[in-house]
Amino acid sequence: MAEPAGLDALATPRLLLDRDRLAANIAAMGGAARNAGLPLRVHLKTVKCAEAAAMLREAGVDRFAVSTVAEASFFAGRGCADLLYTTPVTPAKVAPLLALGPAAMAAVESLDMARAVSDAAAALGGALPVLIELDVDGYRGGVPFPGPEFEALAAFAAAAPGLTLRGAMSYSGATYGAADAAARAGIAAAHDAALAEAGERLRALGLAAPLLSTGGSPGVLATPAPDGANEFRPGVFCFWDLFQAGLGVCREQDIAISVLATVLSVRPDRGQALIDAGALALSLDRSTARQAVDWGHGRVCDVEGAPLGMLKVSGASQEHGVVTGDAAALARLRPGQRVRILPNHCCLTAAAYPAYDVISGGVLTGDTWTRVNGW
Structure with a gap:
């Protein structure tokens, strides 16, 4: 042969990298998002290159997520201004994120770290836009939700001089261990409900239009009619892999x-x-x-x-x-x-x-x- x-x-x-498959995957996820009536915030930690980001932008994507400061700086310089840094932020990362402008956001998940980040931003004369990461399914990180820890973190972030509270986010990582499509749909529904409730709590704190972001490609595909989330945040779908094929997504x-x-x-x-x-x-x-x-x-x-x-x-x-x-x-x-x-x-x-x-x-x-x- x-x-x-x-x-x-x-x-x-x-x-x-098969460019044709990448284009087809982008089109398929775009169709799923349109059917759900939500915009995509594509996580660039999978593709990590300017050309793939350009393909996403050509497909109408104008919101992005990143997992490293290097990614944030790289993509911000290539037309991807609306960025969410999804790894919980630490004080040492505040300065480079502030330098990207007010459209760059970060994640916070604990009150102690939020205080340290606020102090770092305020010392630089800035306020870092943040989303509160929710722990809905116990998969990885996030503040336990619902509960007093979330309430304390949200109240602090809403008033802290070095933070600008923009909303909440979750990651439906437990879908990776779900037995079938019905189980994935149940986990995704729990995340959507949590984001809906978090949105109500944030509105009560004076945040008029909170961003409510749900992530994880299997979970996104299992949420055809969201009631809480107002954006999808998938990433692995650009390339897919054997594990995702084994899940059936x-x-x-x-x-x-x-x-x-x-x-x-x-x-x-x-x-x-x-x-x-x-x-x-x-x-x-x-x-x-x-x-x-x-x-x-x-x-x-x-x-x-x-x-x-x-x-x-x-x-x-x-x-x-x-x-x-x-x-x-x-x-x-x-x-x-x-x-x-x-x-x-x-x-x-x-x-x-x-x-x-x-x-x-x-x-x-x-x-x-x-x-x-x-x-």
Whole structure:
């Protein structure tokens, strides 16, 4: 089988981005948001590049989220002014966020940190716009909601000299562990109800039109008719991955990135092959281990992106990946052959690379899209 034009010239491992799939994913999530009547605030922590952000803007997205100060500064300088920094803010990050202007917001989740952030902003003569992150499902962070801790934090943020309270946000991370679509819908509904209640509490504090942001691509897709949230905040949908496909919220053919690797050796006696993409190239994320099909460190496909039976990267050291799982497919591998690995978690796999090599129509375009890595 001939390799798609140009891929044979690339040194491996390499991160490939299918521009056509990215465009289709953007269009599909845009349609879901329009059907729900809400704007999108797309989380750029997944794509981390100016060209993908430009595609989102061309699709009508004008609100964005980021997870690092480096992302915030990078995208603010490229036309993405309305930014939400979603990692709970600390005093050392106040100055660079204030420098981005009043459209840049940050998240707060505890009263003690909010006090320290307010002091830092006030000392600089500014007031940092903030959203209060709610803990609705116990998945990760946020202030417990409802409850006295939220009430105290909201009252402080509404009056603090170094803060400007803009609203509340939640992240429906518990949908990742939901058994089925009905369970995801129940979790998403709980987040929507919490945001509706938080909105009422914030209006009582004098905030006339609070921003109420709900995040997480599976949760967003499970909220077709929101009553509380007034914006959707998804991110992983741009690329999707094997874990999301295992949840049933996308198809494998929607996955927009893959790692190009080279087969180093084939050992039928051991039932394995070695490739030059290991832990650093694929990440050690094992999220599919909790699903019906465990894809190890990634599913092995041919150079055109078609799955090679049930082959997977079952083991990984720093620079080596161990391919096992399907004797018939393994027997067809040859040293020097190119393969593509679909990622378990696209954000973590992509983080190892400085740039994407872009393909379209199965052909390398020659475009390289640089990522903004670091913090």
